[in-house]
Each structure stands twice: as structure tokens, then as C-alpha cells.
Amino acid sequence: MIQFSHVYKTYAGPIHALSNLDFKVEKGESVFFTGPSGAGKTTLFRLVSGFDRCSSGKVSVAGFDVEKLGENNVSNFRRNIGVVFQDFRLLRDRTVFENVALPLEIKNQKPSFIRQKVNELLDTVSLTFKRDQYPEQLSGGEQQRVAIARALVHQPSVLIADEPTGNLDPNLSMEIMDLLDKVNAQGTTVLVATHDIELVEKRKRRIVQIRNGTIVKDSKNDVISVG
Ligand SMILES: Nc1ncnc2c1ncn2[C@@H]1O[C@H](COP(=O)(O)OP(=O)(O)OP(=O)(O)O)[C@@H](O)[C@H]1O
Ligand SMILES: [Mg+2]
Numbered sequence: 001m002i003q004f005s006h007v008y009k010t011y012a013g014p015i016h017a018l019s020n021l022d023f024k025v026e027k028g029e030s031v032f033f034t035g036p037s038g039a040g041k042t043t044l045f046r047l048v049s050g051f052d053r054c055s056s057g058k059v060s061v062a063g064f065d066v067e068k069l070g071e072n073n074v075s076n077f078r079r080n081i082g083v084v085f086q087d088f089r090l091l092r093d094r095t096v097f098e099n100v101a102l103p104l105e106i107k108n109q110k111p112s113f114i115r116q117k118v119n120e121l122l123d124t125v126s127l128t129f130k131r132d133q134y135p136e137q138l139s140g141g142e143q144q145r146v147a148i149a150r151a152l153v154h155q156p157s158v159l160i161a162d163e164p165t166g167n168l169d170p171n172l173s174m175e176i177m178d179l180l181d182k183v184n185a186q187g188t189t190v191l192v193a194t195h196d197i198e199l200v201e202k203r204k205r206r207i208v209q210i211r212n213g214t215i216v217k218d219s220k221n222d223v224i225s226v227g
Contacts, residue, residue, distance in 0.1 A: 001027040001158065001189050002048060007057035009043050009213075017043040018213040021057070025191065027157070030184040032200040033193045035210035041193035044210070045162050048191065049081045050074060062157050082151030082188075086163035088143045090135040090150075096122065097131040100149045121149040125179060141172030148179060158189045165194065173199055 002025040009018040018040045025031055033041050046052040047059050050066050059066040062080045069077055090099050097118055104114045122128045125145040135143055144164055151159060161180060165173035177192075177199060184190040194200060200207055209217040 001025055001029070001062060002191075003058075003060045004044075004047075005058040007047065007054045007059055009040075009047065009052070010055045016213055018047075018054070021213070021215065023208065023215060023218065025189060027189055028184070028187060029206060030181065030190040031192070031206045031208055032203075033191065033208050033210055034195065034197050034200060035216075037195070039210040040213040041210060042162055043213075045083075045160050045191065045193060048158070049083050049160055050077055079154040080157050082154070082156035082159040084144070084147050084151045084159065084161040084164050086166040088135070088140075088147045088167075090143055090146055092135055095132050095134055096127060096138070096146050099135070099146055100153060103150065103153045117153060118149075121152055124152070124182070125149045139172070140168050141175050144168065144172075144176050145179060148176075148183070152183065152188070156188065158191065159183055161190070161192045163193055163195070165196065165199065170199075177203065 004021045004023050007018055007021040008016070010016050021044065033044065035041055043052070047054055047066065048061055050061075050069060053067055062077070064073070064077045066077070091102070094102065100118045100121055101114050104117060119128070122131055125148055127142060127145055127149070130138060130142060135146070138146070148161075148164075159180070164180070165176050168176065173196070180190050180192060181203070207219045208215055
């Protein structure tokens with residue numbers, strides 16, 4: 001589903017944000033990327049979502065070579081990738097329903113389809129009862145659930161969440177992680193970046209630790225030596 005081959009990302013300075021990153025994520029996997037501030041997590045996610053291009057190497061996601069995306073197919077590609085940010089990024093002057101509906105309206109989908117799809121997603125994130133409220137009337141955890149519903153409207157094959165619990169207290173963080181597990185159980189490949197290693201260690205999921213732009217540990221490669 002996702003493959004990084006010898007990927008480097010260098011910013012002016014030069015700052016080597018990612019160095020020789022090599023990993024693969026299978027379809028349907030759920031992976032936590034952890035590491036200290038500045039490790040390169042957001043940079044990595046920007047490459048996966050096509051917001052940015054690598055300096056060298058190869059990034060392929062959902063059958064697309066990300067470096068080769070032209071203007072014509074970049075929007076097709078982006079629809080495959082749902083993105084959730086730490087700060088939710090909801091529109092304040094739109095209700096919960098309208099926030100989730102917006103990407104479908106932009107695509108000129110039929111109102112009956114939009115209604116059905118949005119209601120279904122609000123049910124998935126357990127927010128049907130808040131559908132007509134505005135973001136400022138919601139808790140942080142509820143706002144993040146709206147953002148997750150919105151990221152799922154195009155039925156992406158990959159959901160990326162960059163520090164989705166960064167602004168939430170531990171209970172709400174747990175709720176969001178449970179919701180991301182539920183999304184993964186429905187077949188979506190899920191990538192989550194977080195500082196909070198305690199939050200992820202309890203979940204028996206693949207954990208990739210990044211430091212200074214390289215992978216220092218990948219739980220998938222942990223070998224249990226026998227004898
Ligand atoms: N647009 C940019 N221009 C120059 N340097 C950048 C840019 N974006 C990121 N960097 C640098 O790249 C490195 C990796 O940053 P990145 O944002 O990927 O880290 P992170 O792991 O997401 O950190 P955090 O946990 O604080 O979000 C840092 O040294 C950062 O300063
Ligand atoms: Mg970051």
C-alpha cells in the first residue's frame with residue numbers, strides 16, 4: 001500500500017529532515033510513528049499525502065508514484081488519502097453536518113447521496129446527536145471526531161493522522177485512538193504520528209520509531225530469537 005525506498009528529504013540549510021527512509025506498510029495495517037519533536041514525522045506524512053515531494057528516492061502510495069503525479073492525477077490521488085491534523089481545522093461557521101459534507105459538495109455530489117454518506121459517517125464517529133451544532137459548541141475530542149469523519153468522506157484507502165491527540169486530555173486521546181482502531185478494522189490503512197509512546201504501547205500495533213529522520217526501531221522487525 002505504501003512503500004518508501006531510499007527516501008531523503010532535505011530543506012534549505014541544509015536540514016536533513018529524512019535520511020534514507022526505507023519501509024513498507026501493507027494494506028489494512030495500522031502503524032504508529034513515534035519520535036521526539038523534529039524527528040521527521042510530519043515531513044514523512046507530507047510525503048505520503050502528496051503535499052510535498054522527496055528530494056531523492058521513491059515514494060509510492062496506493063499504486064501511485066508520488067513524485068510522478070502531475071496536475072491531472074494529483075486530485076485523484078489525494079482522494080485516496082484522508083488527513084487529520086492536531087488542530088482539527090474545522091470551519092467555525094458551519095455545523096458538524098456541514099463540515100463533513102463540504103468535500104462532497106465541492107465534488108458536486110447529489111444532495112441525497114451527501115445526506116446518506118454524512119449521516120453514516122456521523123454514526124461511525126458517534127456524533128449523530130451533535131449534527132446541527134457548531135464546532136465551538138463541541139469538546140476537543142468531539143471536534144477531532146468531526147475531523148476524522150470529514151477525512152473519511154471519499155472512502156480513502158489510507159487515513160493519516162498527525163498528532164490527532166496532541167490537544168486532548170488522556171481520556172479523550174484514548175477515545176480517538178479507539179475510533180482510529182475502528183476505522184482500521186473497517187479496512188482502511190491507518191498511519192498515526194504521536195509523541196505519546198505510552199498511549200500506543202498498550203495497543204498491540206506496529207510502532208515505528210523515528211529519530212533525526214531515520215527509523216531507529218520498527219516493531220515489525222522485532223525478532224524473537226529461539227534457543
Ligand atoms: N518547511 C521546512 N523548512 C525547513 N525545515 C523544515 C521544514 N519543515 C520541517 N523542517 C525541519 O525538518 C525537521 C523535521 O521536522 P518535522 O516537522 O517533520 O518533525 P516532527 O517529527 O513532525 O516534529 P513534531 O513532533 O514537533 O511535530 C526539523 O528539523 C524541522 O525543523
Ligand atoms: Mg510534526
